[in-house]
Amino acid sequence: MTMIIAVTACPSGVAHTYMAAEALESAAKAKGWQVKVETQGSIGQENTLTAEDVAAADLVILTKDIGIKFEERFQGKTVVRVNISDAVKRADAIMNKIDAHLNPTA
Template sequence: MARIVAVTACPSGVAHTYMAAEALESAAKAKGWEVKVETQGSIGLENELTSAEIAAADIVILTKDIGIKFEERFTGKTIVRVNISDAVKRAEAIMNKIDAHLAQTA
């Protein structure tokens, strides 16, 4: 079972930040994976990832439309960068690519 952590943020910090978080969570859970998504929206950091959660993660997903705060936390981890719109509309495809990557490295 894969462990995924993600951080979503969009330039306006409102709807897409949360829509992307929900889409990524649903797609990962559909594969039976553990997932936690931190949002960096207009009201600040929510559902903040702990150092233990980051350390245990197999993959880190970061949106790339705006800078992610405290990105140095993920140094040394396998990072997948996605557009916020892809996270909203193509979360299942993102998880399928991650699944293929994990199968190759297993």
């Protein structure tokens, strides 16, 4: 089963951080994938990704509007960077592109 992990963060660290996390989770689950999203909001890190989560992940999604803390833990993984607004509004399209990347047709 495909495992996607993500970290969302926005400059103000409030609504968009959590809206993006919810949208990405929902879109990944709609594909039948396992998903875990860490948020780095105004109250700090929540739902922190473990070393096991990172090791099991097929792909990492990071929002790029603000620096992600501890990004070095994803070294060696396929990383997709998206705008926070795209994660909120276009999560399904993002997952479709990831699906095409993970499962190319011959």
